[in-house]
Amino acid sequence: MKKLMFVAVFGLAGLLAACGDSGGSGGSSGIVGTWKVDTEYLKTMMDAKMKEQAGGDEVPQAMLDMMKPMLDKMMTEMGKITITFNADGTMTGVGPKESDGPPVMETKKGKWTKTDKGYKVEAEGDEKALHLVMKDGYLEATPDGQDEAFRLVRA
Numbered sequence: 001m002k003k004l005m006f007v008a009v010f011g012l013a014g015l016l017a018a019c020g021d022s023g024g025s026g027g028s029s030g031i032v033g034t035w036k037v038d039t040e041y042l043k044t045m046m047d048a049k050m051k052e053q054a055g056g057d058e059v060p061q062a063m064l065d066m067m068k069p070m071l072d073k074m075m076t077e078m079g080k081i082t083i084t085f086n087a088d089g090t091m092t093g094v095g096p097k098e099s100d101g102p103p104v105m106e107t108k109k110g111k112w113t114k115t116d117k118g119y120k121v122e123a124e125g126d127e128k129a130l131h132l133v134m135k136d137g138y139l140e141a142t143p144d145g146q147d148e149a150f151r152l153v154r155a
Contacts, residue, residue, distance in 0.1 A: 031119075034084045035139060035152035039075045042150065046071070080105070082155055085112065093123065 050059045081095035089111050097106035110123035118133040132141040139152040 031085045031134065031139065032087045034082055034155040036083075036155040037078045037081045038138065038151040038153045039079045041138075042078060043071075043075060077103075083152065089113065091121065091123075 047059075051057070077096045081093065083091060083093040085091050091110045091112055093108045093110070094105055097104045108123045108125065110121060110126075112119050112121045115131070118131055121130045121132060130141050132139055134140075137154075141150055
């Protein structure tokens with residue numbers, strides 16, 4: 001799941017880069033720059049998904065307590081992911097790589113392009129591209145084949 005999230009985040013990064021900076025100054029109006037995963041948004045989405053899977057009922061506190069260490073670790077790892085979108089249509093993402101040993105950071109490169117519906121982000125080595133949309137200063141995407149939505153905020 002962590003790998004899928006990392007891939008999704010790279011896709012979001014591509015969307016930001018494709019938007020560019022309408023002011024041409026590298027300012028906050030476009031996607032050019034460095035972004036990070038909005039872990040609060042991710043946590044809210046995960047909570048909603050757990051509630052949905054519980055049939056709309058609140059998730060039992062005992063289950064939440066049992067899952068808390070794993071979820072805290074996941075949010076910490078996701079919070080380490082950064083994506084830099086460049087004005088030339090390239091992007092670089094850095095984040096934790098799944099490993100049975102000590103934590104390892106992985107760097108991925110990719111490209112982004114503007115489409116009629118937003119942006120397409122392609123990270124090297126990933127089978128699927130991500131399709132992203134800029135909303136209210138955030139970068140949002142729901143990766144193909146996944147229910148998890150992601151949002152990036154400026155780093």
